Each structure stands twice: as structure tokens, then as C-alpha cells.
Amino acid sequence: MQPMSLLITTCVLFVGTHLLMSHPLRAGLASRLGERGFQIVYSIVAIATFILVVQAWRGMPPEPPLWPVGDGLWALASLIVLFASILFVGSLVGNPALAAPGAEKAAQAAPRGVFAITRHPMMWGFALWALAHVMVMPTPGQIVLSATIAFLALAGSAGQDVKKARLMGDAWRGWAARTSFVPFARQVGGAAPWADAMPRAHALLGGIILWLAASWAHGALGYMVAGVWRWVG
Structure with a gap:
């Protein structure tokens, strides 16, 4: 995958998981995992996807301003x-x-x-x-x-x-x-x-x-x- 395509993909994953887990999926997950369990899973997903974004950004080749x-x-x-x-x-x-x-x-x-x-x-x-x-x-x-x-x-x-x-x-x-x-x-x-x-x-x-x-x-x-x-x- 090209560096820009990888960056865009990881950014979409980062935003998508945040919005889905914060709103449409939150009630269902919290009822199954409990509020504390949900917060732990949410944090793990957020940190993991953010790390993917940072790694993809760091992998971008030099670009002229x-x-x-x-x-x-x-x-x-x-x-x-x-x-x-x-x-x-x-x-x-x-x-x-x-x-x-x-x-x-x-x-x-x-x-x-x-x-x-x-x-x-x-x-x-x-x-x-x-x-x-x-x-x-x-x-x-x-x-x-x-x-x-x-x-x-x-x-x-x-x-x-x-x-x-x-x-x-x-x-x-x-x-x-x-x-x-x-x-x-x-x-x-x-x-x-x-x-x-x-x-x-x-x-x-x-x-x-x-x-x-x-x-x-x-x-x-x-x-x-x-x-x-x-x-x-």
C-alpha cells in the first residue's frame, strides 16, 4: 500500500472506531462489558488505532510544502x-x-x-x-x-x-x-x-x-x- 493510502486508511479507522464506539455501539457494548469494561476496551482501541496513524504518518516520504x-x-x-x-x-x-x-x-x-x-x-x-x-x-x-x-x-x-x-x-x-x-x-x-x-x-x-x-x-x-x-x- 502506498504511504498516503496507508495514512488515509489508518485515519479512517481511527475516526470510525471512535465515532462508532462513542455513539451507536456504546450502549450495547457497555451493557455487555459494564461501564468500566467498556472504558478499558475503548481506551485500548483508541490507543491502538492512534499508534497506527502515527506510524503511518512517520512513514510518509519527504514532501515539499x-x-x-x-x-x-x-x-x-x-x-x-x-x-x-x-x-x-x-x-x-x-x-x-x-x-x-x-x-x-x-x-x-x-x-x-x-x-x-x-x-x-x-x-x-x-x-x-x-x-x-x-x-x-x-x-x-x-x-x-x-x-x-x-x-x-x-x-x-x-x-x-x-x-x-x-x-x-x-x-x-x-x-x-x-x-x-x-x-x-x-x-x-x-x-x-x-x-x-x-x-x-x-x-x-x-x-x-x-x-x-x-x-x-x-x-x-x-x-x-x-x-x-x-x-x-
């Missing part, structure tokens, strides 16, 4: 990754979308910080991370990989809206009515003040630390030097 990448594009991509990092860290606290105790109580709170930006900050963080990588590594292989990650994040978020409405009922529907799927949609539409969307301290500090650490590791692991480290040191 589809457009020139200069400092301006690197700076913009780095800022996007910083914003994505803040969304991700902020999503770890008080997120009704997470499968954690207290989700319904969290859904009763007024949306603030990253949740005033979007009710799916974690998934938008992944999608924006994927976008930034295409911006600075515009090769066919990277585009396929990033598109896969972005699609899974956003399609998964849309499916999560449906699933959470079924599981949490009015609690989720009320949360959805007070938040937006698309980042900053409520602020742009005048339904919410911009001040509500200011990320809280833990999201800002944690996001900056994650951004600095991840971009430093990018170069330390032998990949392209990323983030602020391109201009420091």
Missing part, C-alpha cells in the same frame, strides 16, 4: 496554539461535558472563562492545534493528519451534544442554551458580554505553562523548533 512558511506565519500559529492550550487547561475544571461526578451541577453554573467562549473548549483546543500545524507544516501528509484530528474533535463535540442531552436532559439543554458551539459566537451576536469570556487564572497560567513546555519539547524531541523557542536561545 504547499506554501512558504515565514516568521509571520509561525508567530500566528504559535498564538493559536497558545489559545488552544488555554482552552484545553480551562476545560479540565468544571466542565459538564466531561464524564465526571458533578456534571449536572456544573451545568447549572453561569458560563464563565473558556466555557463562555465555547461549551467544548477541549475539543476546539484540539481543532485549533491541528490548524496551527497545517499552517507551519503544509504538506499533504500533515494536512491529512490534522484534518483527521480536527474532524474527530468537532464531529465528536456535535455528537456529544446529542448524547449529553439524552443523558442529562434539561440540565444539558439549559447549559447548551447559555453557551455556544462556535467560539465567541454569543459575544459576536451580543447575547453575552465579552468580559465573561476572559479565561480564569488557572486556565491562563496553566495554558501558558503547557504551551511553553509542549513547544520546547517539540524541538527537544527532534521536530521543528516551535513557539517562542524559535526566537529565544
Whole structure:
């Protein structure tokens, strides 16, 4: 199989198993395996298919970039990754979308910080991370990989809206009515003040630390030097 065909095949397998096990197959598998057993199987399948994707991506031959990448594009991509990092860290606290105790109580709170930006900050963080990588590594292989990650994040978020409405009922529907799927949609539409969307301290500090650490590791692991480290040191 050609390297690009293999990459596309593994990406389809990765996305397909995620979506099938998260939605149409979830109830049946969970009833047979139990919730804990289902989570173990789900994790094994997710990790295994992701490893296949990474191996296929690493097996791609060198490809010329589809457009020139200069400092301006690197700076913009780095800022996007910083914003994505803040969304991700902020999503770890008080997120009704997470499968954690207290989700319904969290859904009763007024949306603030990253949740005033979007009710799916974690998934938008992944999608924006994927976008930034295409911006600075515009090769066919990277585009396929990033598109896969972005699609899974956003399609998964849309499916999560449906699933959470079924599981949490009015609690989720009320949360959805007070938040937006698309980042900053409520602020742009005048339904919410911009001040509500200011990320809280833990999201800002944690996001900056994650951004600095991840971009430093990018170069330390032998990949392209990323983030602020391109201009420091």
C-alpha cells in the first residue's frame, strides 16, 4: 500500500472506531462489558488505532510544502496554539461535558472563562492545534493528519451534544442554551458580554505553562523548533 493510502486508511479507522464506539455501539457494548469494561476496551482501541496513524504518518516520504512558511506565519500559529492550550487547561475544571461526578451541577453554573467562549473548549483546543500545524507544516501528509484530528474533535463535540442531552436532559439543554458551539459566537451576536469570556487564572497560567513546555519539547524531541523557542536561545 502506498504511504498516503496507508495514512488515509489508518485515519479512517481511527475516526470510525471512535465515532462508532462513542455513539451507536456504546450502549450495547457497555451493557455487555459494564461501564468500566467498556472504558478499558475503548481506551485500548483508541490507543491502538492512534499508534497506527502515527506510524503511518512517520512513514510518509519527504514532501515539499504547499506554501512558504515565514516568521509571520509561525508567530500566528504559535498564538493559536497558545489559545488552544488555554482552552484545553480551562476545560479540565468544571466542565459538564466531561464524564465526571458533578456534571449536572456544573451545568447549572453561569458560563464563565473558556466555557463562555465555547461549551467544548477541549475539543476546539484540539481543532485549533491541528490548524496551527497545517499552517507551519503544509504538506499533504500533515494536512491529512490534522484534518483527521480536527474532524474527530468537532464531529465528536456535535455528537456529544446529542448524547449529553439524552443523558442529562434539561440540565444539558439549559447549559447548551447559555453557551455556544462556535467560539465567541454569543459575544459576536451580543447575547453575552465579552468580559465573561476572559479565561480564569488557572486556565491562563496553566495554558501558558503547557504551551511553553509542549513547544520546547517539540524541538527537544527532534521536530521543528516551535513557539517562542524559535526566537529565544
